[in-house]
Amino acid sequence: MNLNENFNKSIHKYQLGGLNLVLDVNSGGVHVLDSMTYDLLDFVQPPFSETCPDEILHAMQTKNPEYAKSDIQECYQEIRELHAKKILFSEDEYEKFAKFATSSPVKAMCLHISHDCNLRCQYCFASTGDFGTGRKLMSVETGKKAIDFLLEKSADRQQLELDFFGGEPLMNFDAVKEVVLYARSREKETGKHFRFTITTNGMLLNDENTDFINREMSNVVLSIDGRKEIHDRMRPTPNGKGSYDVILPKFKKLVDQRDKNLDYYVRGTFTKYNLDFSDDVFSLYDAGFDQISVEPVVSDSKYPYALTEADLPAVSAEYEKLAQRLLAQDRAGKHFNFFHFMIDLNAGPCAIKRLKGCGCGNEYVAISPEGDIYPCHQFVGMENFKMGNLDEGTFNLEMKETFAQSHIYNKYKCRDCWARFYCSGGCNANNYQYQGDILEAHTLSCELEKKRLECAIMIQAVKLLENRADTDTDLKSYKHC
């Protein structure tokens, strides 16, 4: 049987969590199949005839002699029907929308209010806080110029985002306050609204700044890695002491006092040292948090804590374990969010957003303490990616256009990848740092992303089936084991 490779790439079939799953890449359709239909997908593709061809019936019975021809015919008709509905083997119709991937208003900014830090995290991509450019705090004047820049470059966008980042932003908290107050003062005259976020290691949290953060910041990202011994190993103070016991009560207080309608995340990093990171996720839950993100370290493979392709089997197995633990948690009525497994199969961002990805260098920029403009926080300090400077009034529109064009159809590894509408071509900074080109997807990140997506989709499938199984006992047959 000669199958067209393009149709094979239009679906992704896999087994996980006791289910046979297939994602129709281009429509976003997700289906759970019985074993026979799952096997049949290896032998069929459009165009479909009115009945299943004899050679396919024969191939299926060779694979499994217990498959009856009449049953295979039924499965064939169901696949044919899904194709007719354009939710299986559907075609990629989105490349025409890539024309929208042009230079856009700037709507989001990462403001590096402090290139200094009071921790010495081993895996810090910011070289323990200063991005390799020397420890420095942003002046209030530069912060206000950044606000003016965002207001000017945002054109008709009304909702603007600004993340206070570092280093450790609370080392320059007076400037944070001044910049927030200045931005708020300009909202009315400009008809715009700022959504502020702050990413903090928590060391300097106190009653005053906690109250300010909970009042002004629509999201707060609290850096903590999970178990105390894991956290303290990677996130020591400059004199080598652990930071866990200092920050945990401060984070708990901030979250306890926070309006439940506002976002927050405790956000950790896992490394080769804790490939059993599901224990860290649950450690954070046990500590009292319910919005949790624990992410793989991204670093040069020369470091002992770095994740490498050799770690993929262990990390993949741990993601599967985490998915099962989260399902068990749900069944026990103790739900919490794990950021990378969040997926809404019926909504989520539009296809056009999914083509363009994070928008770095185009809709999103980072500003260094010196007022230098970079495509995003991960490019800060890379001289060849400096886009301009606030004092000089420069902004490299040619580079902006280059980043605008970094959509999935310009990334050769992504064009045919089943995950392309979920990761949108990956992190351009990682692509550049580890593959040498913003358009060449970082292989290790891709594999991790794909495993997370498989788990996220499986979790949704299990939940939906378990909800429906209360009224439809036939659904038990969809288990492959």
Added chain:
Amino acid sequence: MKHVVTLNQANLVESAKKGGCGKCQASCQSACKTSCTVANQKCEKEEK
């Protein structure tokens, strides 16, 4: 259907026709900062 359960509305094509307004959050502003995930973002268009 007897052999297949479809779990969702599979509306990516429709979303493209009405999408692209740019009102949604920049994905790196949420929680990740290191590993790009776009599909877990919310659509913020008021009228879809």
